[in-house]
Amino acid sequence: MKPLSWAGIVLIVLGAIALAYQGFNYQSKQNVVDFGSMHVTATTEKRFEIPPVVGGIVILGGIILVIAGSRKKS
Numbered sequence: 001m002k003p004l005s006w007a008g009i010v011l012i013v014l015g016a017i018a019l020a021y022q023g024f025n026y027q028s029k030q031n032v033v034d035f036g037s038m039h040v041t042a043t044t045e046k047r048f049e050i051p052p053v054v055g056g057i058v059i060l061g062g063i064i065l066v067i068a069g070s071r072k073k074s
Contacts, residue, residue, distance in 0.1 A: 001069070002069040002070075003069070004065050004066075004068055004069030005065065005066050005069030005070060006069075007062075007065050007069075008061075008062040008063065008064070008065030008066035008067075008068075008069060009062065009066060010062070011058050011059070011061050011062030011065060012058075012059055012062035012063065012066070013062075014058055014062075015055045015056065015057075015058030015059035015060075015061075015062060016055070016059065017055075018050050018052075018054060018055035018058060019052055019055035019056070019059070021050070022049065022050055022051075022052060022055075023047055023048050023049040023050045024047070024048055024050075025045055025046070025047050025048075026045075026046055026047075026048065027043055027044070027045050027046075028043070028044050028045075028046055029041050029042070029043050030042050030044070
């Protein structure tokens, strides 16, 4: 297989994952109080949303790359 086809397959897999999960959670730590030797931090959980349209566009791009990579040179 050509490298272009491999890149297309990777994009198809990433697009499918983006459609399945539609985002991911991560934690953020912030210093609330920093007074001498006393340190107080707060941990907040946030979510990064991935719109389904982005996953669909990535899959479409992957399909185009697989088709372009499978064509023979003339």
